[in-house]
Amino acid sequence: MADFSIKNWTRLSGEGKANLGTIFLKVGLRLTGAATMAVLLLIHREWPVTVSVAIGTLILAILSGIMLSAHLRSVETNSINRSRLEKLIWVISLLAVAGTQVANLAMNPDDLTRVGFLLMAPLVAQAMLIGALASSGLSIVSLSMSVLLLGITGAVPVDLAAGAWLAGSVAAHVVNPLKQRSDLIRAMSVQVLAQSIISVSMVLLMPAMNAAWYEAMLWGGIAAIIATAIFWLGVAIFEKLFGIVSDWTLLELCSPEQPLIRELVLRAPGTYAHSVGVGNLAESAAREVGANPLLCRTMAYYHDIGKTARPNYFIENQIGDNIHDELSPSLSAQIIAAHVTDGVEMAKKQRLPQVIVDGIAQHHGTSLITYFFHRAMQERGTTPSPELEEKFRYPGPKPQSKESAILHLADIVEAASRVASRDQTLELYVTNLIEKSRADGQLDESDLTFRELGVIADSFCRTLRAVRHERVQYPKDSAVTTVGATVQLDQGGRSLENKTPSDHTEHSSEAQSL
Ligand SMILES: [Fe+2]
Ligand SMILES: [Fe+2]
Numbered sequence: 001m002a003d004f005s006i007k008n009w010t011r012l013s014g015e016g017k018a019n020l021g022t023i024f025l026k027v028g029l030r031l032t033g034a035a036t037m038a039v040l041l042l043i044h045r046e047w048p049v050t051v052s053v054a055i056g057t058l059i060l061a062i063l064s065g066i067m068l069s070a071h072l073r074s075v076e077t078n079s080i081n082r083s084r085l086e087k088l089i090w091v092i093s094l095l096a097v098a099g100t101q102v103a104n105l106a107m108n109p110d111d112l113t114r115v116g117f118l119l120m121a122p123l124v125a126q127a128m129l130i131g132a133l134a135s136s137g138l139s140i141v142s143l144s145m146s147v148l149l150l151g152i153t154g155a156v157p158v159d160l161a162a163g164a165w166l167a168g169s170v171a172a173h174v175v176n177p178l179k180q181r182s183d184l185i186r187a188m189s190v191q192v193l194a195q196s197i198i199s200v201s202m203v204l205l206m207p208a209m210n211a212a213w214y215e216a217m218l219w220g221g222i223a224a225i226i227a228t229a230i231f232w233l234g235v236a237i238f239e240k241l242f243g244i245v246s247d248w249t250l251l252e253l254c255s256p257e258q259p260l261i262r263e264l265v266l267r268a269p270g271t272y273a274h275s276v277g278v279g280n281l282a283e284s285a286a287r288e289v290g291a292n293p294l295l296c297r298t299m300a301y302y303h304d305i306g307k308t309a310r311p312n313y314f315i316e317n318q319i320g321d322n323i324h325d326e327l328s329p330s331l332s333a334q335i336i337a338a339h340v341t342d343g344v345e346m347a348k349k350q351r352l353p354q355v356i357v358d359g360i361a362q363h364h365g366t367s368l369i370t371y372f373f374h375r376a377m378q379e380r381g382t383t384p385s386p387e388l389e390e391k392f393r394y395p396g397p398k399p400q401s402k403e404s405a406i407l408h409l410a411d412i413v414e415a416a417s418r419v420a421s422r423d424q425t426l427e428l429y430v431t432n433l434i435e436k437s438r439a440d441g442q443l444d445e446s447d448l449t450f451r452e453l454g455v456i457a458d459s460f461c462r463t464l465r466a467v468r469h470e471r472v473q474y475p476k477d478s479a480v481t482t483v484g485a486t487v488q489l490d491q492g493g494r495s496l497e498n499k500t501p502s503d504h505t506e507h508s509s510e511a512q513s514l
Contacts, residue, residue: 306343
Protein backbone atom coordinates (compact mmCIF):
# COMPACT_ATOMS: atom_id res chain seq x y z
CA MET A 1 0.00 0.00 0.00
CA ALA A 2 1.30 3.44 -0.88
CA ASP A 3 2.65 5.50 2.02
CA PHE A 4 1.19 9.00 1.92
CA SER A 5 2.86 10.22 5.09
CA ILE A 6 4.51 13.63 5.07
CA LYS A 7 7.73 11.88 6.08
CA ASN A 8 7.63 9.69 2.97
CA TRP A 9 6.78 12.69 0.82
CA THR A 10 10.04 14.39 1.74
CA ARG A 11 11.93 11.12 1.49
CA LEU A 12 11.22 11.01 -2.25
CA SER A 13 14.19 13.29 -2.74
CA GLY A 14 16.45 10.31 -2.00
CA GLU A 15 17.02 10.69 1.73
CA GLY A 16 17.15 7.70 4.03
CA LYS A 17 19.56 5.40 2.22
CA ALA A 18 19.81 2.02 3.85
CA ASN A 19 22.80 1.62 6.09
CA LEU A 20 24.53 -1.68 5.32
CA GLY A 21 26.02 -1.98 8.81
CA THR A 22 22.59 -1.60 10.41
CA ILE A 23 21.14 -4.24 8.09
CA PHE A 24 23.89 -6.74 8.99
CA LEU A 25 23.36 -6.01 12.69
CA LYS A 26 19.62 -6.59 12.41
CA VAL A 27 20.05 -9.84 10.42
CA GLY A 28 22.68 -10.98 12.95
CA LEU A 29 20.34 -10.32 15.88
CA ARG A 30 17.48 -12.19 14.20
CA LEU A 31 19.72 -15.18 13.40
CA THR A 32 20.97 -15.24 17.00
CA GLY A 33 17.36 -15.18 18.21
CA ALA A 34 16.38 -18.02 15.87
CA ALA A 35 19.45 -20.12 16.81
CA THR A 36 18.76 -19.64 20.55
CA MET A 37 15.11 -20.57 19.98
CA ALA A 38 16.20 -23.75 18.12
CA VAL A 39 18.48 -24.79 21.01
CA LEU A 40 15.69 -24.19 23.57
CA LEU A 41 13.25 -26.25 21.49
CA LEU A 42 15.67 -29.20 21.51
CA ILE A 43 16.44 -29.18 25.26
CA HIS A 44 13.99 -31.99 26.00
CA ARG A 45 15.58 -34.32 23.42
CA GLU A 46 18.43 -36.72 23.89
CA TRP A 47 21.73 -35.06 23.11
CA PRO A 48 23.54 -34.98 20.80
CA VAL A 49 20.60 -34.50 18.43
CA THR A 50 20.99 -35.52 14.81
CA VAL A 51 22.06 -32.94 12.23
CA SER A 52 18.74 -33.26 10.38
CA VAL A 53 16.73 -32.54 13.55
CA ALA A 54 18.96 -29.55 14.37
CA ILE A 55 18.68 -28.12 10.83
CA GLY A 56 14.90 -28.73 10.68
CA THR A 57 14.36 -26.96 14.00
CA LEU A 58 16.61 -24.05 13.00
CA ILE A 59 14.74 -23.59 9.70
CA LEU A 60 11.39 -23.49 11.53
CA ALA A 61 12.74 -20.96 14.03
CA ILE A 62 14.12 -18.77 11.21
CA LEU A 63 10.82 -18.93 9.33
CA SER A 64 8.95 -17.90 12.48
CA GLY A 65 11.35 -14.98 12.89
CA ILE A 66 10.72 -13.90 9.28
CA MET A 67 6.96 -14.07 9.92
CA LEU A 68 7.39 -11.90 13.00
CA SER A 69 9.50 -9.30 11.13
CA ALA A 70 7.02 -9.21 8.26
CA HIS A 71 4.14 -8.65 10.64
CA LEU A 72 6.04 -5.93 12.51
CA ARG A 73 6.51 -4.05 9.23
CA SER A 74 2.74 -3.79 8.88
CA VAL A 75 2.43 -2.26 12.34
CA GLU A 76 2.25 1.54 12.46
CA THR A 77 5.28 2.70 14.39
CA ASN A 78 8.54 4.46 13.64
CA SER A 79 11.65 2.41 12.80
CA ILE A 80 13.30 2.97 16.23
CA ASN A 81 10.24 1.69 18.06
CA ARG A 82 9.88 -1.20 15.60
CA SER A 83 13.41 -2.41 16.14
CA ARG A 84 12.98 -2.11 19.93
CA LEU A 85 9.69 -3.98 19.75
CA GLU A 86 11.28 -6.77 17.72
CA LYS A 87 14.02 -7.22 20.32
CA LEU A 88 11.46 -7.12 23.14
CA ILE A 89 9.32 -9.78 21.46
CA TRP A 90 12.32 -12.03 20.80
CA VAL A 91 13.56 -11.79 24.40
CA ILE A 92 10.12 -12.43 25.96
CA SER A 93 9.37 -15.28 23.54
CA LEU A 94 12.74 -16.94 24.24
CA LEU A 95 12.19 -16.63 28.00
CA ALA A 96 8.65 -18.07 27.67
CA VAL A 97 9.90 -21.05 25.65
CA ALA A 98 12.79 -21.53 28.12
CA GLY A 99 10.33 -21.41 31.05
CA THR A 100 8.05 -23.94 29.37
CA GLN A 101 10.96 -26.28 28.68
CA VAL A 102 12.28 -26.03 32.26
CA ALA A 103 8.79 -26.83 33.62
CA ASN A 104 8.53 -29.59 31.05
CA LEU A 105 11.80 -31.19 32.16
CA ALA A 106 10.86 -30.86 35.84
CA MET A 107 7.62 -32.80 35.32
CA ASN A 108 7.11 -36.50 35.27
CA PRO A 109 5.50 -37.50 31.90
CA ASP A 110 2.56 -38.95 33.88
CA ASP A 111 1.96 -35.54 35.48
CA LEU A 112 1.40 -33.91 32.11
CA THR A 113 -2.27 -34.86 32.14
CA ARG A 114 -2.88 -32.93 35.37
CA VAL A 115 -0.10 -30.61 36.49
CA GLY A 116 0.71 -30.28 32.77
CA PHE A 117 -1.72 -27.39 32.57
CA LEU A 118 0.96 -25.39 34.40
CA LEU A 119 2.97 -25.46 31.17
CA MET A 120 0.56 -22.81 29.92
CA ALA A 121 1.78 -20.29 32.52
CA PRO A 122 4.97 -18.99 30.81
CA LEU A 123 3.18 -18.74 27.46
CA VAL A 124 0.22 -16.89 28.95
CA ALA A 125 2.67 -14.56 30.75
CA GLN A 126 4.34 -13.93 27.39
CA ALA A 127 0.97 -12.97 25.89
CA MET A 128 0.20 -10.62 28.80
CA LEU A 129 3.60 -8.90 28.68
CA ILE A 130 3.64 -8.30 24.93
CA GLY A 131 -0.07 -7.36 25.03
CA ALA A 132 0.61 -4.65 27.66
CA LEU A 133 3.95 -3.37 26.32
CA ALA A 134 3.20 -3.59 22.58
CA SER A 135 -0.31 -4.54 21.40
CA SER A 136 -2.78 -7.41 21.50
CA GLY A 137 -2.18 -8.14 17.81
CA LEU A 138 1.59 -8.42 18.22
CA SER A 139 1.06 -10.50 21.32
CA ILE A 140 -0.98 -13.09 19.43
CA VAL A 141 1.52 -13.23 16.56
CA SER A 142 4.44 -13.85 18.93
CA LEU A 143 2.40 -16.33 20.97
CA SER A 144 1.61 -18.24 17.78
CA MET A 145 5.34 -18.40 17.05
CA SER A 146 6.22 -19.87 20.46
CA VAL A 147 3.27 -22.26 20.65
CA LEU A 148 3.61 -23.58 17.10
CA LEU A 149 7.33 -24.19 17.52
CA LEU A 150 6.82 -25.98 20.86
CA GLY A 151 4.02 -28.10 19.38
CA ILE A 152 5.68 -28.96 16.06
CA THR A 153 8.98 -29.96 17.64
CA GLY A 154 7.19 -32.16 20.17
CA ALA A 155 8.42 -30.18 23.16
CA VAL A 156 4.86 -30.08 24.54
CA PRO A 157 1.84 -32.16 23.47
CA VAL A 158 -0.02 -30.52 20.59
CA ASP A 159 -3.31 -30.42 22.54
CA LEU A 160 -1.62 -28.58 25.41
CA ALA A 161 0.01 -26.20 22.91
CA ALA A 162 -3.42 -25.50 21.39
CA GLY A 163 -4.90 -24.90 24.87
CA ALA A 164 -2.01 -22.53 25.68
CA TRP A 165 -2.67 -20.61 22.47
CA LEU A 166 -6.35 -20.17 23.37
CA ALA A 167 -5.53 -19.10 26.93
CA GLY A 168 -2.79 -16.74 25.67
CA SER A 169 -5.15 -15.18 23.14
CA VAL A 170 -7.54 -14.32 25.97
CA ALA A 171 -4.62 -12.94 28.02
CA ALA A 172 -3.45 -10.71 25.15
CA HIS A 173 -6.79 -8.90 25.27
CA VAL A 174 -7.73 -8.90 28.97
CA VAL A 175 -4.49 -7.20 29.90
CA ASN A 176 -5.66 -4.05 28.10
CA PRO A 177 -6.48 -1.48 29.31
CA LEU A 178 -4.21 -1.57 32.32
CA LYS A 179 -4.68 1.81 33.94
CA GLN A 180 -5.21 1.05 37.61
CA ARG A 181 -4.16 -1.63 40.07
CA SER A 182 -7.74 -2.93 40.00
CA ASP A 183 -7.30 -3.64 36.27
CA LEU A 184 -4.69 -6.29 37.17
CA ILE A 185 -7.18 -8.01 39.48
CA ARG A 186 -9.79 -7.86 36.71
CA ALA A 187 -7.32 -9.30 34.17
CA MET A 188 -6.33 -12.11 36.54
CA SER A 189 -9.93 -13.00 37.39
CA VAL A 190 -10.93 -13.23 33.73
CA GLN A 191 -7.78 -15.22 33.00
CA VAL A 192 -8.43 -17.71 35.84
CA LEU A 193 -11.96 -18.22 34.56
CA ALA A 194 -10.84 -18.61 30.92
CA GLN A 195 -8.00 -21.02 31.69
CA SER A 196 -10.20 -23.14 33.97
CA ILE A 197 -12.84 -23.42 31.24
CA ILE A 198 -10.24 -24.22 28.56
CA SER A 199 -8.63 -26.90 30.77
CA VAL A 200 -11.98 -28.52 31.59
CA SER A 201 -12.97 -28.48 27.91
CA MET A 202 -9.70 -30.17 26.98
CA VAL A 203 -10.27 -32.95 29.53
CA LEU A 204 -13.87 -33.45 28.34
CA LEU A 205 -12.82 -33.57 24.71
CA MET A 206 -9.80 -35.80 25.21
CA PRO A 207 -10.49 -38.71 27.59
CA ALA A 208 -6.86 -39.81 27.05
CA MET A 209 -5.83 -36.92 29.27
CA ASN A 210 -6.98 -39.05 32.17
CA ALA A 211 -7.78 -36.26 34.61
CA ALA A 212 -10.92 -35.31 36.52
CA TRP A 213 -12.59 -32.06 35.40
CA TYR A 214 -12.08 -30.42 38.80
CA GLU A 215 -8.34 -31.23 38.68
CA ALA A 216 -8.11 -29.61 35.26
CA MET A 217 -10.03 -26.60 36.55
CA LEU A 218 -7.73 -26.27 39.56
CA TRP A 219 -4.45 -26.50 37.63
CA GLY A 220 -5.73 -24.27 34.84
CA GLY A 221 -6.67 -21.60 37.41
CA ILE A 222 -3.32 -21.92 39.21
CA ALA A 223 -1.50 -21.52 35.87
CA ALA A 224 -3.40 -18.26 35.30
CA ILE A 225 -2.39 -16.93 38.73
CA ILE A 226 1.27 -17.86 38.12
CA ALA A 227 1.14 -16.17 34.70
CA THR A 228 -0.25 -12.96 36.25
CA ALA A 229 2.50 -13.01 38.90
CA ILE A 230 5.21 -13.41 36.22
CA PHE A 231 3.60 -10.56 34.27
CA TRP A 232 3.49 -8.28 37.32
CA LEU A 233 7.17 -8.90 38.04
CA GLY A 234 8.26 -8.70 34.42
CA VAL A 235 6.46 -5.62 33.18
CA ALA A 236 8.60 -3.07 35.10
CA ILE A 237 11.84 -4.88 34.19
CA PHE A 238 11.09 -5.00 30.45
CA GLU A 239 9.91 -1.38 30.47
CA LYS A 240 13.27 -0.25 31.85
CA LEU A 241 15.33 -2.59 29.65
CA PHE A 242 13.68 -1.64 26.35
CA GLY A 243 12.65 1.94 27.00
CA ILE A 244 9.01 1.07 26.34
CA VAL A 245 6.42 2.62 28.63
CA SER A 246 3.19 0.94 29.67
CA ASP A 247 -0.07 2.81 30.37
CA TRP A 248 0.57 2.03 33.99
CA THR A 249 3.78 4.06 34.04
CA LEU A 250 2.24 6.88 32.00
CA LEU A 251 -0.61 7.21 34.49
CA GLU A 252 1.85 7.34 37.38
CA LEU A 253 3.76 10.10 35.55
CA CYS A 254 0.55 12.14 35.16
CA SER A 255 0.01 12.23 38.92
CA PRO A 256 0.20 15.72 40.52
CA GLU A 257 2.46 14.09 43.12
CA GLN A 258 5.30 13.66 40.60
CA PRO A 259 8.17 16.01 41.62
CA LEU A 260 8.39 17.84 38.27
CA ILE A 261 4.62 18.35 38.04
CA ARG A 262 4.57 19.63 41.62
CA GLU A 263 7.37 22.05 40.74
CA LEU A 264 5.40 23.22 37.69
CA VAL A 265 2.24 23.84 39.74
CA LEU A 266 4.13 25.81 42.40
CA ARG A 267 6.61 27.79 40.29
CA ALA A 268 4.74 28.22 36.99
CA PRO A 269 0.96 27.80 37.54
CA GLY A 270 0.15 29.48 34.23
CA THR A 271 2.34 26.99 32.37
CA TYR A 272 0.69 24.14 34.26
CA ALA A 273 -2.77 25.34 33.14
CA HIS A 274 -1.48 25.61 29.56
CA SER A 275 0.01 22.08 29.78
CA VAL A 276 -3.31 20.62 30.94
CA GLY A 277 -5.02 22.39 28.00
CA VAL A 278 -2.45 20.96 25.59
CA GLY A 279 -3.03 17.53 27.15
CA ASN A 280 -6.80 17.75 26.51
CA LEU A 281 -6.29 18.72 22.87
CA ALA A 282 -3.52 16.18 22.20
CA GLU A 283 -5.22 13.23 23.90
CA SER A 284 -8.47 13.59 21.94
CA ALA A 285 -6.68 14.10 18.62
CA ALA A 286 -4.37 11.12 19.23
CA ARG A 287 -7.36 8.89 19.89
CA GLU A 288 -8.88 9.82 16.54
CA VAL A 289 -5.78 9.10 14.45
CA GLY A 290 -4.80 5.87 16.20
CA ALA A 291 -1.81 7.35 18.08
CA ASN A 292 -1.25 6.75 21.81
CA PRO A 293 -3.63 9.16 23.66
CA LEU A 294 -2.18 8.62 27.13
CA LEU A 295 1.37 9.12 25.87
CA CYS A 296 0.27 12.42 24.28
CA ARG A 297 -1.30 13.60 27.54
CA THR A 298 1.79 12.65 29.55
CA MET A 299 4.14 14.37 27.09
CA ALA A 300 1.89 17.45 27.26
CA TYR A 301 2.16 17.61 31.07
CA TYR A 302 5.95 17.64 30.85
CA HIS A 303 6.59 19.51 27.59
CA ASP A 304 7.23 22.93 29.21
CA ILE A 305 8.81 21.88 32.52
CA GLY A 306 11.94 23.76 31.41
CA LYS A 307 10.02 26.98 32.06
CA THR A 308 10.27 26.36 35.81
CA ALA A 309 13.93 27.44 35.54
CA ARG A 310 12.84 31.02 34.64
CA PRO A 311 9.02 31.13 34.98
CA ASN A 312 8.71 34.94 34.86
CA TYR A 313 10.05 35.10 31.31
CA PHE A 314 6.86 33.47 29.99
CA ILE A 315 3.59 35.36 29.59
CA GLU A 316 1.38 32.82 31.29
CA ASN A 317 3.32 33.31 34.56
CA GLN A 318 3.88 37.06 34.36
CA ILE A 319 2.32 39.57 36.73
CA GLY A 320 3.15 43.22 36.10
CA ASP A 321 6.08 44.40 33.94
CA ASN A 322 7.40 42.35 31.07
CA ILE A 323 11.04 41.41 31.69
CA HIS A 324 11.67 41.19 27.94
CA ASP A 325 11.19 44.95 27.55
CA GLU A 326 14.64 45.38 29.14
CA LEU A 327 16.37 42.75 27.00
CA SER A 328 17.66 42.61 23.44
CA PRO A 329 15.55 40.47 21.06
CA SER A 330 18.35 37.94 20.58
CA LEU A 331 18.85 37.49 24.34
CA SER A 332 15.08 37.12 24.84
CA ALA A 333 14.95 34.51 22.06
CA GLN A 334 17.83 32.59 23.66
CA ILE A 335 16.06 32.57 27.03
CA ILE A 336 12.78 31.44 25.44
CA ALA A 337 14.53 28.67 23.46
CA ALA A 338 16.42 27.52 26.57
CA HIS A 339 13.22 26.13 28.12
CA VAL A 340 13.52 23.20 25.69
CA THR A 341 17.09 22.26 26.66
CA ASP A 342 16.42 22.98 30.35
CA GLY A 343 13.35 20.70 30.17
CA VAL A 344 15.34 17.90 28.56
CA GLU A 345 17.99 18.17 31.29
CA MET A 346 15.40 18.15 34.10
CA ALA A 347 13.59 15.16 32.59
CA LYS A 348 16.83 13.19 32.28
CA LYS A 349 17.78 14.06 35.84
CA GLN A 350 14.41 12.70 37.03
CA ARG A 351 14.99 9.59 34.85
CA LEU A 352 11.77 10.08 32.89
CA PRO A 353 11.28 7.58 30.04
CA GLN A 354 13.14 8.50 26.84
CA VAL A 355 9.87 8.95 24.96
CA ILE A 356 8.90 11.82 27.32
CA VAL A 357 12.37 13.38 26.98
CA ASP A 358 11.95 13.19 23.19
CA GLY A 359 8.55 14.89 23.44
CA ILE A 360 10.11 17.80 25.37
CA ALA A 361 13.00 18.13 22.91
CA GLN A 362 10.74 18.00 19.84
CA HIS A 363 7.68 19.99 20.92
CA HIS A 364 8.75 23.18 19.12
CA GLY A 365 10.71 21.44 16.38
CA THR A 366 12.92 24.04 14.72
CA SER A 367 10.16 26.65 14.49
CA LEU A 368 10.82 30.38 14.51
CA ILE A 369 10.49 32.52 17.65
CA THR A 370 8.65 35.02 15.49
CA TYR A 371 8.01 37.92 17.81
CA PHE A 372 11.64 38.48 18.73
CA PHE A 373 12.76 37.78 15.17
CA HIS A 374 10.57 40.61 13.91
CA ARG A 375 11.59 42.89 16.75
CA ALA A 376 15.25 42.24 15.86
CA MET A 377 14.55 43.09 12.22
CA GLN A 378 12.76 46.29 13.19
CA GLU A 379 15.58 47.36 15.52
CA ARG A 380 18.30 46.57 12.97
CA GLY A 381 16.28 47.91 10.07
CA THR A 382 17.05 44.78 8.03
CA THR A 383 14.94 42.46 5.92
CA PRO A 384 14.53 38.73 6.74
CA SER A 385 17.53 36.58 5.91
CA PRO A 386 18.08 32.83 6.45
CA GLU A 387 21.21 33.60 8.58
CA LEU A 388 19.31 35.89 10.95
CA GLU A 389 16.33 33.55 10.99
CA GLU A 390 18.54 30.62 12.00
CA LYS A 391 19.49 32.46 15.22
CA PHE A 392 15.83 32.83 16.19
CA ARG A 393 14.80 29.21 15.73
CA TYR A 394 14.33 26.55 18.41
CA PRO A 395 17.12 23.94 18.54
CA GLY A 396 14.88 21.03 17.48
CA PRO A 397 14.84 18.24 16.44
CA LYS A 398 11.56 18.28 14.55
CA PRO A 399 8.84 15.91 15.82
CA GLN A 400 9.88 12.33 15.02
CA SER A 401 6.67 10.47 15.83
CA LYS A 402 2.92 10.92 15.50
CA GLU A 403 2.62 11.63 19.22
CA SER A 404 5.35 14.31 19.17
CA ALA A 405 3.79 15.94 16.10
CA ILE A 406 0.34 16.00 17.75
CA LEU A 407 1.91 17.54 20.87
CA HIS A 408 3.63 20.17 18.70
CA LEU A 409 0.35 21.11 16.99
CA ALA A 410 -1.71 21.02 20.20
CA ASP A 411 0.85 23.35 21.84
CA ILE A 412 0.54 25.87 19.01
CA VAL A 413 -3.27 25.75 18.94
CA GLU A 414 -3.70 25.95 22.73
CA ALA A 415 -1.34 28.91 23.03
CA ALA A 416 -2.86 30.68 20.02
CA SER A 417 -6.41 30.21 21.29
CA ARG A 418 -5.53 32.34 24.33
CA VAL A 419 -4.57 35.41 22.29
CA ALA A 420 -6.92 35.07 19.33
CA SER A 421 -9.69 37.48 18.29
CA ARG A 422 -12.98 36.55 16.58
CA ASP A 423 -12.54 37.44 12.91
CA GLN A 424 -12.32 33.90 11.49
CA THR A 425 -14.17 30.67 11.92
CA LEU A 426 -12.51 28.38 14.42
CA GLU A 427 -12.02 25.70 11.74
CA LEU A 428 -10.21 28.09 9.40
CA TYR A 429 -8.07 29.47 12.20
CA VAL A 430 -6.96 26.04 13.46
CA THR A 431 -6.40 24.75 9.91
CA ASN A 432 -4.24 27.78 9.12
CA LEU A 433 -2.09 27.23 12.21
CA ILE A 434 -1.54 23.58 11.29
CA GLU A 435 -0.87 24.38 7.64
CA LYS A 436 1.72 27.00 8.57
CA SER A 437 3.58 24.49 10.70
CA ARG A 438 3.49 21.94 7.88
CA ALA A 439 4.64 24.52 5.32
CA ASP A 440 7.53 25.42 7.64
CA GLY A 441 8.63 21.76 7.43
CA GLN A 442 8.01 20.99 11.11
CA LEU A 443 6.01 17.82 10.37
CA ASP A 444 8.37 16.41 7.71
CA GLU A 445 9.93 13.85 10.03
CA SER A 446 6.74 12.64 11.72
CA ASP A 447 4.53 9.86 10.38
CA LEU A 448 1.39 11.99 10.07
CA THR A 449 -0.50 11.84 6.77
CA PHE A 450 -2.38 14.72 5.15
CA ARG A 451 -5.68 13.00 5.93
CA GLU A 452 -4.71 12.71 9.61
CA LEU A 453 -3.92 16.44 9.75
CA GLY A 454 -7.55 17.10 8.78
CA VAL A 455 -8.79 14.73 11.48
CA ILE A 456 -6.52 16.41 14.05
CA ALA A 457 -7.78 19.89 13.08
CA ASP A 458 -11.42 18.75 13.50
CA SER A 459 -10.63 17.21 16.87
CA PHE A 460 -8.88 20.39 18.10
CA CYS A 461 -11.93 22.46 17.11
CA ARG A 462 -14.31 20.14 18.96
CA THR A 463 -12.15 20.16 22.11
CA LEU A 464 -11.67 23.95 22.04
CA ARG A 465 -15.40 24.49 21.65
CA ALA A 466 -16.15 22.16 24.54
CA VAL A 467 -13.55 23.71 26.84
CA ARG A 468 -13.55 27.41 25.95
CA HIS A 469 -17.09 28.23 24.75
CA GLU A 470 -17.43 32.01 24.47
CA ARG A 471 -13.93 32.81 25.60
CA VAL A 472 -12.29 31.87 22.29
CA GLN A 473 -11.69 34.68 19.84
CA TYR A 474 -10.06 34.32 16.45
CA PRO A 475 -7.95 36.85 14.62
CA LYS A 476 -8.39 38.11 11.09
CA ASP A 477 -6.33 36.04 8.67
CA SER A 478 -3.99 38.64 7.30
CA ALA A 479 -0.41 37.52 7.27
CA VAL A 480 3.01 38.85 6.35
CA THR A 481 5.27 36.18 4.99
CA THR A 482 8.79 35.95 6.35
CA VAL A 483 11.50 33.49 5.34
CA GLY A 484 9.88 30.10 5.87
CA ALA A 485 7.23 31.43 8.25
CA THR A 486 4.44 33.95 8.54
CA VAL A 487 3.34 36.46 11.12
CA GLN A 488 -0.31 37.27 11.80
CA LEU A 489 -1.29 40.92 11.69
CA ASP A 490 -4.32 42.67 13.06
CA GLN A 491 -6.43 44.97 10.95
CA GLY A 492 -4.12 47.91 11.61
CA GLY A 493 -1.18 45.99 10.23
CA ARG A 494 0.55 45.64 13.63
CA SER A 495 1.67 42.25 14.83
CA LEU A 496 -0.68 40.88 17.46
CA GLU A 497 2.06 40.97 20.09
CA ASN A 498 1.89 44.75 19.97
CA LYS A 499 -1.74 44.76 21.00
CA THR A 500 -0.94 43.61 24.50
CA PRO A 501 2.43 44.33 26.10
CA SER A 502 2.43 41.04 27.92
CA ASP A 503 2.40 39.07 24.70
CA HIS A 504 6.20 39.18 24.49
CA THR A 505 6.37 35.53 25.11
CA GLU A 506 7.11 32.21 23.64
CA HIS A 507 3.46 31.44 23.23
CA SER A 508 2.37 34.60 21.55
CA SER A 509 5.25 34.09 19.16
CA GLU A 510 4.08 30.53 18.59
CA ALA A 511 0.70 31.92 17.65
CA GLN A 512 2.25 34.18 15.09
CA SER A 513 4.95 32.03 13.68
CA LEU A 514 2.98 29.15 12.30
FE1 LIG B 1 7.36 25.15 24.91
FE1 LIG C 1 3.80 24.91 25.50
